[in-house]
Amino acid sequence: MSESGLEQLRAEFDGALAAAGTAADLERLSALWIGREGKLRRLTEGLGALPPEEKKARGKAINELKLAITAAFEARGRALSAAPRGPAPDAIDVTLPGERPRLGRRHPIYSTMEELRDVFGRLGFECVYGPEIETTYYNFEALNIPLDHPAAEPFDTWYLDEPDGGKRPHRALLRSHTSPAQMHVMESRVPPIRVVVPGKVFRTDPADASHLPVFHQIEGLYVDEGVTFADLKGVLSIANKALFGAKTETRFRPSYFPFTEPSAEVDVSCLLCGGTGCPACKGSGWIEILGCGMVHPRVLEFAKIDPARYSGFAFGMGVDRIAMLKLGVTDIRHFVRSHPLFLGQW
Numbered sequence: 001m002s003e004s005g006l007e008q009l010r011a012e013f014d015g016a017l018a019a020a021g022t023a024a025d026l027e028r029l030s031a032l033w034i035g036r037e038g039k040l041r042r043l044t045e046g047l048g049a050l051p052p053e054e055k056k057a058r059g060k061a062i063n064e065l066k067l068a069i070t071a072a073f074e075a076r077g078r079a080l081s082a083a084p085r086g087p088a089p090d091a092i093d094v095t096l097p098g099e100r101p102r103l104g105r106r107h108p109i110y111s112t113m114e115e116l117r118d119v120f121g122r123l124g125f126e127c128v129y130g131p132e133i134e135t136t137y138y139n140f141e142a143l144n145i146p147l148d149h150p151a152a153e154p155f156d157t158w159y160l161d162e163p164d165g166g167k168r169p170h171r172a173l174l175r176s177h178t179s180p181a182q183m184h185v186m187e188s189r190v191p192p193i194r195v196v197v198p199g200k201v202f203r204t205d206p207a208d209a210s211h212l213p214v215f216h217q218i219e220g221l222y223v224d225e226g227v228t229f230a231d232l233k234g235v236l237s238i239a240n241k242a243l244f245g246a247k248t249e250t251r252f253r254p255s256y257f258p259f260t261e262p263s264a265e266v267d268v269s270c271l272l273c274g275g276t277g278c279p280a281c282k283g284s285g286w287i288e289i290l291g292c293g294m295v296h297p298r299v300l301e302f303a304k305i306d307p308a309r310y311s312g313f314a315f316g317m318g319v320d321r322i323a324m325l326k327l328g329v330t331d332i333r334h335f336v337r338s339h340p341l342f343l344g345q346w
């Protein structure tokens, strides 16, 4: 190879080195040029056959090329490892629209729960919480529900232990309503008591459009001297207007719950048709939203509150149902499917 051949080789190497942008590129280049099978090595192959003078000159030129190439290679390696990683500053087009991060937000059930808590808070009710794991005593007996009552049957209730033939007085279970919290509050405070208790409740119901095995209730309790049914009607009528709109009418229908006497179920005028009748209210103009009543004297006695001196009212409503009504959701299962398009609406 002539002198100009070596120069051409040098130019070729310089071009390849300039194009090497990463450590991997450099490694590949090193194998191609400097390695055992590299181009430089092959240059020396024909040297032995040359006459001594020529061999000397040629050997020197090859050696110089080798040194120059190795030095350039090492310099490039140092430059690469010192260069900042990531794209060059001018590689970012700041005029492109950014990608908005998807923000989390409160679940609609929890927003509804907060709204309920706020409405009753303005009416003077303090928000407290009760345990989700209860016993048969608090979930049933102290609420005047005998254990042979249908509601106490294993079919509805999520028991956490097996019956033991009466050795243990009370079985553990997941609370099937928030009413047992009434007892905890009455046991730990003296009247006047005015609380709401929001939270999760559990029943062995299979999920369908209107049931979930885990759902939410909010319990209300007011115990003091001289509390009457009129107070109950006043509080719930005002709360319903705050929750569903100023035009909302409230209707009390006689009903039965073991822990209240008298008991009532409460309907509000249909949110969609205003009371004239539509598919949402099945033509009746009314939608049922809660159960309530005057705290049964026996329940007060269980809590060691004298029913001759004190009276009270209680109510319990399904939060999921209220959320469905307010948001126009027709299948309760949407709430637990967590689809971003569904949950992202509110």
Ligand code: DAH
Binding pocket: 176, 177, 178, 179, 219, 220, 257, 259, 260, 290, 291, 292, 293, 314, 315, 316, 317
């Ligand atoms: N605990 C009842 C249920 O889950 C609802 C209820 C009815 C609560 C009447 C009350 C009440 O406090 O007074 O079906």
